[in-house]
Amino acid sequence: MSNDRPGKVRMMQGNQACAEGAIAAGCRFFAGYPITPSSEIAENLSVMLPRLGGKFIQMEDEMAAMGAIIGAALTGQKSMTATSGPGFSLKQENIGYAGMAEVPCVIVNVMRGGPSTGMPTLPAQMDVQQARWGAHGDRGVIALTAKSAQETYEQTIRAFNLAEKFMTPVILLIDEITGHTTEKVIIPDASDIEIVHRKKPDEDPENYLPYRLTDECVPILAPFGTGYRYNVTGLCHNETGFPTNDSHDIQCLIERLTRKIEMYEDDIIRNNELMLEDAEIGVFAYGSVARTAQAVVRMCREEGIKVGLLEPKVLWPFPAKAVFAMAQKVRAIVVPELNLGQMAREVSLASECRVPVHKLGRVDGRPIPPQQLVEKIREVV
Amino acid sequence: MDRYDVRLSGSGGQGLILAGKILAEAAAIYDGRNAVQTQSYGPEARGGASKAEVVIKDGEIDYPKAMDLDLLLSLTQESCTKYSGDLKEDGIMIVDSEIVKYPPEGSFKLYAAPITSIAANKIGKIVVTNIVALGILSKIAGVVTEESMRKAILARVPKGTEEINMKAFDEGWKTGEELLAE
Amino acid sequence: MFDYLQYVRQENFPHIWCSGCGDGIVLKALIRSMDKLGLSQDETVMVSGIGCSSRTPGYVDINTLHTTHGRALAFATGVKIANPDLNVIVVTGDGDATAIGGNHFIHAARRNIDLTVLLYNNYIYGMTGGQCSPTTPRGAYASTAQHGNLEPPFNISGLAIAAGASFVARGDVYNVKKLETLIGKALQKKGFSLVEVVSPCPTAFGRRNRMARPVKMMEQLRDTVVSVEKWEKMTDEERKGKFRTGILKDIEKPEFTAEYAKLIEKMRPEE
Numbered sequence: 001m002s003n004d005r006p007g008k009v010r011m012m013q014g015n016q017a018c019a020e021g022a023i024a025a026g027c028r029f030f031a032g033y034p035i036t037p038s039s040e041i042a043e044n045l046s047v048m049l050p051r052l053g054g055k056f057i058q059m060e061d062e063m064a065a066m067g068a069i070i071g072a073a074l075t076g077q078k079s080m081t082a083t084s085g086p087g088f089s090l091k092q093e094n095i096g097y098a099g100m101a102e103v104p105c106v107i108v109n110v111m112r113g114g115p116s117t118g119m120p121t122l123p124a125q126m127d128v129q130q131a132r133w134g135a136h137g138d139r140g141v142i143a144l145t146a147k148s149a150q151e152t153y154e155q156t157i158r159a160f161n162l163a164e165k166f167m168t169p170v171i172l173l174i175d176e177i178t179g180h181t182t183e184k185v186i187i188p189d190a191s192d193i194e195i196v197h198r199k200k201p202d203e204d205p206e207n208y209l210p211y212r213l214t215d216e217c218v219p220i221l222a223p224f225g226t227g228y229r230y231n232v233t234g235l236c237h238n239e240t241g242f243p244t245n246d247s248h249d250i251q252c253l254i255e256r257l258t259r260k261i262e263m264y265e266d267d268i269i270r271n272n273e274l275m276l277e278d279a280e281i282g283v284f285a286y287g288s289v290a291r292t293a294q295a296v297v298r299m300c301r302e303e304g305i306k307v308g309l310l311e312p313k314v315l316w317p318f319p320a321k322a323v324f325a326m327a328q329k330v331r332a333i334v335v336p337e338l339n340l341g342q343m344a345r346e347v348s349l350a351s352e353c354r355v356p357v358h359k360l361g362r363v364d365g366r367p368i369p370p371q372q373l374v375e376k377i378r379e380v381v
Numbered sequence: 382m383d384r385y386d387v388r389l390s391g392s393g394g395q396g397l398i399l400a401g402k403i404l405a406e407a408a409a410i411y412d413g414r415n416a417v418q419t420q421s422y423g424p425e426a427r428g429g430a431s432k433a434e435v436v437i438k439d440g441e442i443d444y445p446k447a448m449d450l451d452l453l454l455s456l457t458q459e460s461c462t463k464y465s466g467d468l469k470e471d472g473i474m475i476v477d478s479e480i481v482k483y484p485p486e487g488s489f490k491l492y493a494a495p496i497t498s499i500a501a502n503k504i505g506k507i508v509v510t511n512i513v514a515l516g517i518l519s520k521i522a523g524v525v526t527e528e529s530m531r532k533a534i535l536a537r538v539p540k541g542t543e544e545i546n547m548k549a550f551d552e553g554w555k556t557g558e559e560l561l562a563e
Numbered sequence: 564m565f566d567y568l569q570y571v572r573q574e575n576f577p578h579i580w581c582s583g584c585g586d587g588i589v590l591k592a593l594i595r596s597m598d599k600l601g602l603s604q605d606e607t608v609m610v611s612g613i614g615c616s617s618r619t620p621g622y623v624d625i626n627t628l629h630t631t632h633g634r635a636l637a638f639a640t641g642v643k644i645a646n647p648d649l650n651v652i653v654v655t656g657d658g659d660a661t662a663i664g665g666n667h668f669i670h671a672a673r674r675n676i677d678l679t680v681l682l683y684n685n686y687i688y689g690m691t692g693g694q695c696s697p698t699t700p701r702g703a704y705a706s707t708a709q710h711g712n713l714e715p716p717f718n719i720s721g722l723a724i725a726a727g728a729s730f731v732a733r734g735d736v737y738n739v740k741k742l743e744t745l746i747g748k749a750l751q752k753k754g755f756s757l758v759e760v761v762s763p764c765p766t767a768f769g770r771r772n773r774m775a776r777p778v779k780m781m782e783q784l785r786d787t788v789v790s791v792e793k794w795e796k797m798t799d800e801e802r803k804g805k806f807r808t809g810i811l812k813d814i815e816k817p818e819f820t821a822e823y824a825k826l827i828e829k830m831r832p833e834e
C-alpha cells in the first residue's frame with residue numbers, strides 16, 4: 001500500500017475493512033451467527049446497514065444465516081454472511097445450494113485453527129481445501145484471499161463483483177491475523193470503485209427461462225417480485241428451473257456449473273509476483289503468510305540467496321499456470337502455510353514434478369515468523 | 382526509516398490496547414507513515430498479562446507482528462518477565478518503577494518512573510495511566526511527533542475528557558524529559 | 564366451479580403425490596384462499612423445504628423457492644426481510660419443520676416475522692419411505708419403528724404458541740371449507756402465522772398402521788376431529804383420542820419487518 005494513493009486514509013482492522021468493502025460493493029443484506037474471530041464483521045455491519053436502509057439479522061445458527069442470504073439475494077439484494085471454521089462447516093450444505101441454484105452471495109471465513117472448536121482466537125489456514133470441496137457435489141468454486149486490511153477491503157468488493165458476474169457464491173478466506181490487525185486502509189472515492197451488478201433479463205416474462213443455456217454459461221435470474229415467475233430448486237433442473245430426471249439435461253447442468261468458472265479462469269485468477277524473474281527458490285504463499293514471505297524474499301536476497309514469491313490472490317480456481325511457469329524457472333518451491341500442506345498439494349500437482357516442493361506447515365496457532373521461513377529456505381538450498 | 386517495533390504490556394484493563402491504537406494512528410494518519418497494530422485476543426487476553434503491539438515504518442510493513450523489539454513498555458512485573466525476551470540489545474525498556482521491581486538484566490536502556498502513581502496522584506485519575514505512559518514513551522522513543530500524538534489522543538478519548546488526557550500526556554512528556562536528562 | 568388454471572403450472576402435472584394423499588387437498592384450499600384475498604401472483608413467494616409436502620410450490624404459478632431440508636424458514640426469512648412488500652408463504656412438513664428445522668421453526672415464531680406457514684402434518688417422513696418423525700404417535704409403526712414408536716410426539720401448534728407465534732391454527736383435509744377459512748386468516752395476519760394441517764399419508768403411514776385404504780384414513784379424521792368450541796365443553800375422558808381444530812391463538816404483537824422499518828426510519832439522517 002503506497003501512501004500517495006488517492007482516497008481517505010483510515011486505520012481499521014481487517015474485519016472492519018471487510019464490512020466497509022461490503023458496503024462499498026453495494027451489500028445491503030447481512031445474516032450471520034457470532035463466532036470468533038469473525039464477529040467484528042457482523043458487529044460493524046449491524047451498525048452500518050440500517051443507516052443505509054440495509055438489513056442486518058443475527059440468525060439462530062449458521063445454516064439459517066446461509067439460507068437467509070440466499071433468500072435475500074433472490075430478491076435482488078447483494079447479500080453476505082461471515083463466519084469461521086465451525087460455522088463454515090455448518091454453512092456448506094446451503095453453499096452447495098447457492099452453487100446449484102446459481103444464487104450470487106458472499107461468504108467470508110476468517111480462519112481459525114481446527115479441527116473442531118480448535119483455536120478460537122488463533123490464526124490458521126486450515127479451511128482452504130474445505131472452501132473448494134466442503135459442499136457435496138461437483139461444481140466450480142471461486143475463493144479469494146487477502147493479506148492486509150487494505151486487500152480485505154478490495155477483495156470483499158471483488159468477491160461481490162465476481163458473485164454477481166458469474167451468479168455463484170464467492171468465498172473470501174482471510175485469517176485471524178488479517179482479521180484482527182489494525183492498519184492503514186485507503187478508501188477510494190466511490191466513483192473510482194468498479195461495481196458489477198447481475199444482469200437483468202431482456203425478454204418479457206412469457207419467454208423467460210431462468211436457466212437458459214447460452215454461450216456465456218451464466219444464467220440470468222430475475223429478482224423475485226418483478227413479474228418473472230419461476231422456480232428455484234436444489235434438485236437437478238432444466239432451463240425452466242423445474243426438477244428433471246432427463247439424463248441429457250442433468251449432464252448439461254453439472255458440466256456447466258464447472259465450466260462456467262473454468263472458462264473464465266484467466267479473468268478470475270490474479271497473482272502478485274515478487275522477484276521471480278531470476279529466482280532459484282520459489283515461495284508460494286497466500287494470506288497473512290505472504291507478508292512473512294515478502295520479508296523473507298528481501299532477507300534472503302541480502303544473504304545472496306535468490307528467492308522469489310508467487311502470491312495468489314485467488315485460491316480457487318487454482319493458479320496452476322502460474323505455478324507451472326514458476327516450476328520451470330526455479331530449482332525448488334517452498335510452500336509455507338498455516339496447515340500441514342493443503343495448498344502444497346496443489347502446488348505439487350501443478351508443477352508436474354518439475355521441481356521438488358517443500359512444505360512448511362505451522363499449526364500451533366502462531367504465525368510463521370520470517371526467521372523460520374529463512375531457515376527452511378537455507379535448508380532447501 | 383526501518384521498522385520500529387513496540388510492545389505495550391501490562392494487565393487487562395490498563396488501557397494498553399487503546400494506547401496502541403493511538404500510537405499507530407499518530408504514526409499512520411497524522412505523521413503519514415505506515416503502522417500496524419495487533420493485540421492478543423481471547424483466553425490469552427483475559428486477566429493475566431496482556432499486550433498490544435505496534436510496528437511503525439516508512440515503507441510497506443510486511444510481517445505484522447512485533448519481532449525484535451525496539452521498545453517495551455511494562456506496567457506489571459508479570460508482563461515484564463513474560464514479554465521482555467524479544468527486546469533488542471540496544472532497545473528501550475520503560476517500566477513502572479513502583480510495580481516492576483525486578484526488571485530483567487540486559488544491555489538495553491532501562492527507564493523507570495512511577496507511571497501509575499503519576500496518573501493517580503498528579504492527575505488524580507488512575508484511568509489515564511496509559512496516556513501518561515504514551516507521553517513518556519513518545520518523548521523517549523522519538524518515533525512519532527509530539528503534535529501527531531496529541532491529535533491522535535484527542536481523536537480517540539471520550540468527549541469531555543480531552544483536558545485531563547492532555548494534562549496526563551504533558552506530565553508523561555515531562556517525566557520523559559527528566560528520564561532522558563538523568 | 565372454481566377455475567384453478569390461472570394459478571397452477573399445468574406443465575408440471577401430473578403431480579408426484581400418491582393417490583389418496585392429503586397434500587393435493589391443501590394445495591387446492593391454498594389456491595382458493597389466495598384467490599379470495601386477491602393475492603398478486605407476481606408479489607407472492609412460496610418457499611418450501613424437502614419432503615412430499617415441500618413439493619407443493621412446483622405446482623403454483625408464483626415465485627417459488629424449493630430449498631434444503633429443514634431450512635425453508637431461514638430462506639423465507641431472508642426473502643421477507645430483504646423485500647417486505649412480498650407475501651411469503653412457507654410450505655413444510657412435520658419432519659422438515661420440527662426435526663431438522665426445529666430450531667428455525669421456534670426462532671421464526673419468536674421473531675414474529677410476517678410469514679404464513681402451512682405445515683402438513685402426516686405424522687411420518689413420507690418422501691423417504693415412512694421413517695418416524697417427531698409427530699409419530701407413541702406406539703405407531705414406522706419403517707424405523709417396526710416394534711412400535713417409543714417416543715412421545717410433539718404438539719406442533721402448542722410448540723408454535725409457546726415459541727411466540729402471533730397466529731396459530733389447526734385444520735385438516737377432511738373439513739376443507741374450514742381449512743380454507745383458516746388459511747385465509749393466516750394469510751391476512753401480520754406476523755408469524757401457522758396453520759398446522761393434518762393431512763393423511765396412506766402410503767407411508769396408513770399401510771403400517773392398519774389404514775392402508777385412503778378412505779379409512781379420511782374416516783378416521785372425520786371421527787377424531789373436534790372443533791375448539793366443542794373441545795372446551797368436553798371432559799378429559801371424552802377428549803381421549805381426539806384432537807381439536809380451529810384458531811388456537813390470535814394476538815397482536817410487534818412484527819419483525821415492521822419494527823425494522825421503524826429502525827431504518829429512525830436512523831435516516833435529518834435533511
Ligand SMILES: Cc1ncc(C[n+]2csc(CCOP(=O)(O)OP(=O)(O)O)c2C)c(N)n1
Nearest residue numbers: 613614615616632656657658659688689690
Ligand atoms: C440434510 C438432509 N437430510 C435428510 C434428507 C432426506 N429427507 C428428505 S425428505 C425427508 C423427510 C421429510 O419428512 P416431512 O418433512 O414430514 O415431509 P413429508 O414427506 O412427510 O411431507 C428426509 C429425511 C435430506 N433431503 N436432507
Ligand code: SF4
Nearest residue numbers: 580581584615689764
Ligand atoms: S408418501 Fe405419503 S405424503 Fe408422500 S405423496 Fe405419498 S401419500 Fe403423500
Ligand SMILES: [Mg+2]
Nearest residue numbers: 656657687689
Ligand atoms: Mg411428514
